[in-house]
Amino acid sequence: MTPDTSNIVLASASPRRRELLAGLGIDFQVVPSQIDEDRLEGESAEEFVRRLSRDKALDVANRSDIDGRWFIGSDTIVVCDQQILGKPTDHDDARRMLQMLSGRSHQVMSAYTIHDRETEEDIVRCEITEVWFRPLTGREIEGYIASGEPADKAGSYAIQGLGAFMVTAIHGSYTSVVGLPLSQIISDLIQLGAVALFADDTSA
Template sequence: MTGSRIILASASPRRSELLESAGIRFQVVPGHIDETPLPQEAPVDHVLRLAAEKAREVARREAGDFFIGADTIVLCDGEIMGKPCDRNDADRMLRKLSGVGHSVITGYAVYSATGDVCCSQSVETRVYFKALTDKEISDYIATGCPMDKAGAYAIQGGAAHMVRRIEGSYTNVVGLPLCEVIDTLRDMGAI
């Protein structure tokens, strides 16, 4: 589906699986940037900045034509939830998400090294959790799954039973809004 050298600037196996499912040929070279939010940075600005920084950082050290960077956050009552720092933080996050709706926001950027052009976009999906029991939360944390996921859950994995409904892109909740990314790659001539 592509003649260009496309590099995914992410170590996320979920993002790789999504691109593979669309028939995209790519290589994985994780980006290494500081992901600390800037003071008073809006959530959408935060994910867009990180996505572009990841793509450009990998482009500076790796030969390629197009670089895809992405960053996903969970936003609940104004709190940006990234990956939990420990089990207690995962417990806190899941308790906060229990029984309420929240937003999953992914920013992605496609950087063309040859044209020095970066196209980026953010996609927001509303996710509604059922009310979780203490046992559901502790059992899920015991699996280890929450520890490397924004908001301490993975919809495609052990947390699927926690989600009552979503409004918007399912692949965005997984970590990469595939429809939009493919459209951007096509528009930029990468595929």
């Protein structure tokens, strides 16, 4: 993949999103947003995650000291029983979430916004993936919490890490569960002219 190197800005501090984009050979800046991430009254889970992704992109795009054209904001939440499970506040909160997810399915919603600074246009999308957990024992939950992995993860788990032992199946985008639906966002970046896929491939 041949990128337009200096024009893409990832408005996120997430190392997982950074690794996903970098793994495709895309060069980009990382400039974390500084928005308030509180949920608005009456806002659905999908409305919430979509708004956060747009707010993050615009927050960085509106900074005059940041160069770039395409600004990517993203947010990921876990939803179970219509409850949004964010990052755990402590071990007890992580335990509560993992007990809730044990032996059943839940949804992971990853939204992203691509803001074009030149046209002032936005692409906003939300990918919803269903994830199934096997039943977890108390020892497994305590051991996983003790590993430290749940501490900064939505829903208190990382599918790409040790948390994979809990996941029996997914329906949807794996990378979306990690933090960014790569297939969809790359398609959008190609359509915008921000990246070119296999631009040097001259085969028929």
